[in-house]
Amino acid sequence: MSNYHPLTEAEAIEIAKSLPNVLQPGKEVVCREIGDGNLNLVFHVSQPETGASVILKQALPYAKVVGESWPLTLDRARIESEALIIEAKLAPGLVPVVYRYDSEMALTVMEDLSDHxxxxxxxxxxxxxxxxxxxxxxxxxxxxxxxxxxxxxxxxxxxxxxxxxxxxxxxxxxxxxxxxxxxxxxxxxxxxxxxxxxxxxxxxxxxxxxxxxxxxxxxxxxxxxxxxxxxxxxxxxxxxxxxxxxxxxxxxxxxxxxxxxxxxxxxxxxxxxxxxxxxxxxxxxxxxxxxxxxxxxxxxxxxxxxxxxxxxxxxxxxxxxxxxxxxxxxxxxxxxxxxxxxxxxxxxxxxxxxxxxxxxxxxxxxxxxxxxxxxxxxxxxxxxxxxxxxxxxxxxxxxxxxxxx
Amino acid sequence: MSNYHPLTEAEAIEIAKSLPNVLQPGKEVVCREIGDGNLNLVFHVSQPETGASVILKQALPYAKVVGESWPLTLDRARIESEALIIEAKLAPGLVPVVYRYDSEMALTVMEDLSDHxxxxxxxxxxxxxxxxxxxxxxxxxxxxxxxxxxxxxxxxxxxxxxxxxxxxxxxxxxxxxxxxxxxxxxxxxxxxxxxxxxxxxxxxxxxxxxxxxxxxxxxxxxxxxxxxxxxxxxxxxxxxxxxxxxxxxxxxxxxxxxxxxxxxxxxxxxxxxxxxxxxxxxxxxxxxxxxxxxxxxxxxxxxxxxxxxxxxxxxxxxxxxxxxxxxxxxxxxxxxxxxxxxxxxxxxxxxxxxxxxxxxxxxxxxxxxxxxxxxxxxxxxxxxxxxxxxxxxxxxxxxxxxxxx
Structure with a gap:
């Protein structure tokens, strides 16, 4: 996990742009961090002109609950991503689609469900x-x-x-x-x-x-x-x-x-x-x-x-x-x-x-x-x-x- | 497992000799393979003059039962060795002592219990x-x-x-x-x-x-x-x-x-x-x-x-x-x-x-x-x-x- 660091919004945009068939090149892209900050960063990256969007969820190396903070394994990002992939195969349409999982960054890039x-x-x-x-x-x-x-x-x-x-x-x-x-x-x-x-x-x-x-x-x-x-x-x-x-x-x-x-x-x-x-x-x-x-x-x-x-x-x-x-x-x-x-x-x-x-x-x-x-x-x-x-x-x-x- | 091969009796003797505090240097050492050949090689290495002895148990990459033969993981040697070590700690005296475990050779070197x-x-x-x-x-x-x-x-x-x-x-x-x-x-x-x-x-x-x-x-x-x-x-x-x-x-x-x-x-x-x-x-x-x-x-x-x-x-x-x-x-x-x-x-x-x-x-x-x-x-x-x-x-x-x- 040597390269692990919490992503910036600029980095989140770059990652979103690198995905095939999600965003269109040359159009404006905006990013908001919408996580509650207790366990994960959640970036909502979207392209207002095309309506395209994607979610980047990155695990943080700690958990905050009711003001307390304790260390928490980043391996949970792997578990989440692998579970989502298994669930998607077994129950198609009932979980978000995973586009990419980056173990080093504890990052899962997935379908945006903001309409839900x-x-x-x-x-x-x-x-x-x-x-x-x-x-x-x-x-x-x-x-x-x-x-x-x-x-x-x-x-x-x-x-x-x-x-x-x-x-x-x-x-x-x-x-x-x-x-x-x-x-x-x-x-x-x-x-x-x-x-x-x-x-x-x-x-x-x-x-x-x-x-x-x-x-x-x-x-x-x-x-x-x-x-x-x-x-x-x-x-x-x-x-x-x-x-x-x-x-x-x-x-x-x-x-x-x-x-x-x-x-x-x-x-x-x-x-x-x-x-x-x-x-x-x-x-x-x-x-x-x-x-x-x-x-x-x-x-x-x-x-x-x-x-x-x-x-x-x-x-x-x-x-x-x-x-x-x-x-x-x-x-x-x-x-x-x-x-x-x-x-x-x-x-x-x-x-x-x-x-x-x-x-x-x-x-x-x-x-x-x-x-x-x-x-x-x-x-x-x-x-x-x-x-x-x-x-x-x-x-x-x-x-x-x-x-x- | 690239160096894995079934041990010869001569190799078994060399391994036994390399153990600290088991055999005495310069005395005659004899070896017998006493396994049933179905799952493992079992070498009994002993020193008649001193009465010292040791068992080398090596997993074979197959199992033979009633004439049939099928491939079987060498990882069972790790499991056996690790289980013996845990059991020895929890129930001292009720399992053989493990002197050495060699994962590459799927080999466990342990106490000889021939008096049992x-x-x-x-x-x-x-x-x-x-x-x-x-x-x-x-x-x-x-x-x-x-x-x-x-x-x-x-x-x-x-x-x-x-x-x-x-x-x-x-x-x-x-x-x-x-x-x-x-x-x-x-x-x-x-x-x-x-x-x-x-x-x-x-x-x-x-x-x-x-x-x-x-x-x-x-x-x-x-x-x-x-x-x-x-x-x-x-x-x-x-x-x-x-x-x-x-x-x-x-x-x-x-x-x-x-x-x-x-x-x-x-x-x-x-x-x-x-x-x-x-x-x-x-x-x-x-x-x-x-x-x-x-x-x-x-x-x-x-x-x-x-x-x-x-x-x-x-x-x-x-x-x-x-x-x-x-x-x-x-x-x-x-x-x-x-x-x-x-x-x-x-x-x-x-x-x-x-x-x-x-x-x-x-x-x-x-x-x-x-x-x-x-x-x-x-x-x-x-x-x-x-x-x-x-x-x-x-x-x-x-x-x-x-x-x-």
């Missing part, structure tokens, strides 16, 4: 995405199936496991999702009005056992190449299009972690509707839309995954009677558990979500936080006994009803 | 090893605990996972243990009188589901650094000493696979007593000795593993109430299942054991084979419901009783 919005923001603004359940279930089913021992050669899979060993980024998940929220950790961050709720989490040993078991799966179960951070901030969306971005947390882990992440973030928005819906009726409609989306994601995922299994299972063992049913049933249980963990950490852990944190009224915010915590802990505890996605819907609806008092 | 016998042979000859249960439970508890997320830093563990990715050797296990025995595979090899028993295996779909689930664990669960081939032919023994050798199948997998291998091979000898015991009383005594050994191994393993966990658990999560009990209960279930798979494959699969195959009388051999198959399939089917090692003892005793008719 970040899904979290879209949901907060009341957006409706009729294609989302179809697209995300397709992304999940295809990327998870075809990188697992069910859908690819098992010896080649082991080489992928090796290539996606990702200790530093996994460590962030292990600490922030599976550890800190369940103890009085200095990494936690929550409104003071939530202290009794946080303390309840810290003393709930039945909950801790479930979290320990889920963490063990995260640590040991090399089931498929995960995105690893599949929240609604990692999804660019329009009503017609879904693009999954930012797989720098990619590694071989339990499939339910990715599926659970999507569902958890829809449920966080569900909880946030305490504020984002102007009145009771809008709130009921909005929540119903979110739950319907979940109700569509799981069965679509399951149907597609089973179809891929039936058509592309790589070996005889995959056709063992009862095996597919057993597998799908375990995936659902994992999905409940991981979804729950993903919700809890966003309320009491270090890193929050705008769906909840941007609620200005502390009392309303508190209601939304308690609702999210309630759904999250219920999901974690139901996990090992879960048998149908309807149970998850029931948990969310009942918790919302209880929150109304 | 291969345990399988020792058991066939009626040997009694009062220290074995203590030693092997120590080996298992310490190597498995300290290479798991429970006993070592979880980020360093991921680097070990990466370093021990072992696709070619794992493929052998995946095929020969978890696949071939359960279908009419050309790789299978069994006496024609066993055909009805083999066909019963091939059509037992309830059994196939259990095997598919165990195979999935073998493929995905990076729980600890396994020996990977821990049968009684990989153990050198005397009444006072136990040395585990040949970890070329080492990789990160489910702990129960190693524990189950030990137990399976004791049970294969148990079945072989149809022949190896001269009379009913000897047979009863011998079987009782073998079952008592198993009865000691599991509780000793469990006690030691729990103690290591309590004293050396690396994090707060390891102390979650109920977690250790849940973990140990799952380990026992896995041990049943993997032990069963290890038995079945030695009867109908490609590679057999002398405890059974060297029984000269076909009728007696058939009784031993059927007994081993019966115990193996019972163990696989009990696996997910197993709750105590006594159930395994009961299964073996009942099957032996039923075999007597």
């Amino acid at each position: 919005v970040i899904m979290r923001k879209g949901l907060m603004e009341g957006g409706v995405y009729p294609k989302f359940a179809e697209d995300i279930s397709e992304f999940l089913a295809r990327t998870l199936f075809f990188t697992s021992d069910l859908g690819m050669n098992q010896q080649e899979k082991k080489l992928l496991v090796k290539s996606f060993i990702n200790p530093e980024l996994c460590k962030i998940t292990e600490d922030l999702i599976f550890d800190d929220p369940y103890t009085d950790s200095p990494n936690n961050s929550f409104d003071e009005h939530l202290r009794p709720d946080a303390e309840a989490l810290w003393s709930d040993t039945a909950l801790h056992l479930e979290v320990a078991l889920l963490r063990e799966k995260f640590l040991t179960q090399a089931q498929a190449l995960l995105h690893g951070d599949l929240h609604t901030g990692s999804i660019f969306i329009t009503p017609e299009s879904t693009k999954v971005i930012d797989p720098e947390f990619a590694y071989y882990g339990p499939m339910g972690f990715d599926i659970g992440a999507v569902i958890a973030n829809l449920l966080l928005n569900f909880a946030g509707q305490e504020h984002w819906s102007a009145d009771e009726q809008t709130r009921a409609e909005r929540r119903s839309y979110l739950l319907e989306t979940i109700r569509e994601i799981w069965p679509s995922f399951e149907r597609k995954f089973r179809k891929l299994w039936a058509e592309h299972g790589v070996d005889r063992i995959a056709r063992t009677p009862g095996y597919m049913d057993d597998y799908m049933s375990r995936l659902l249980k994992d999905t409940f558990g991981f979804a729950g963990c993903k919700m809890v950490r966003r309320i009491v852990g270090l890193s929050h979500v705008a769906d909840i944190d941007r609620i200005p009224d502390p009392q309303v915010r508190h209601r939304a936080q308690k609702l999210a915590l309630s759904i999250g802990t219920f999901l974690i505890k139901r996990g090992r006994n879960a048998a149908s996605i309807e149970e998850l819907i029931d948990i969310a609806e009942s918790a919302a009803l209880a929150a109304k008092g | 016998v291969i345990m399988r042979k020792g058991l066939m000859e009626g040997g009694v090893y009062p220290k074995f249960a203590e030693d092997i439970s120590e080996f298992l508890a310490r190597t498995l605990f300290f290479t798991s997320d429970l006993g070592m830093n979880q980020q360093e563990k991921k680097l070990l996972v990466k370093s021990f990715i072992n696709p070619e050797l794992c493929k052998i296990t995946e095929d020969l243990i978890f696949d071939d025995p359960y279908t009419d595979s050309p790789n299978n090899s069994f006496d024609e009188h066993l055909r009805p028993d083999a066909e019963a295996l091939w059509s037992d779909t309830a059994l196939h589901l259990e095997v598919a689930l165990l195979r999935e664990k073998f493929l995905t669960q990076a729980q600890a650094l396994l020996h990977g081939d821990l049968h009684t032919g990989s153990i050198f023994i005397t009444p006072e000493s136990t040395k585990v050798i040949d970890p070329e199948f080492a990789y990160y997998g489910p702990m129960g696979f190693d524990i189950g291998a030990v137990i399976a091979n004791l049970l294969l000898n148990f079945a072989g007593q149809e022949h190896w015991s001269a009379d009913e009383q000897t047979r009863a005594e011998r079987r009782s000795y073998l079952l008592e050994t198993i009865r000691e191994i599991w509780p000793s393993f469990e006690r030691k593993f729990r103690k290591l966990w309590a004293e050396h658990g690396v994090d707060r999560i390891a102390r979650t109430p109920g977690y250790m009990d849940d973990y140990m209960s799952r380990l026992l279930k896995d041990t049943f299942g993997f032990a069963g798979c290890k038995m079945v494959r030695r009867i109908v699969g490609l590679s057999h054991v002398a405890d059974i195959d060297r029984i000269p009388d076909p009728q007696v051999r058939h009784r031993a084979q059927k007994l081993a198959l019966s115990i193996g399939t019972f163990l696989i089917k009990r696996g997910r419901n197993a709750a105590s090692i006594e159930e395994l003892i009961d299964i073996a005793e009942s099957a032996a009783l039923a075999a007597k008719g």
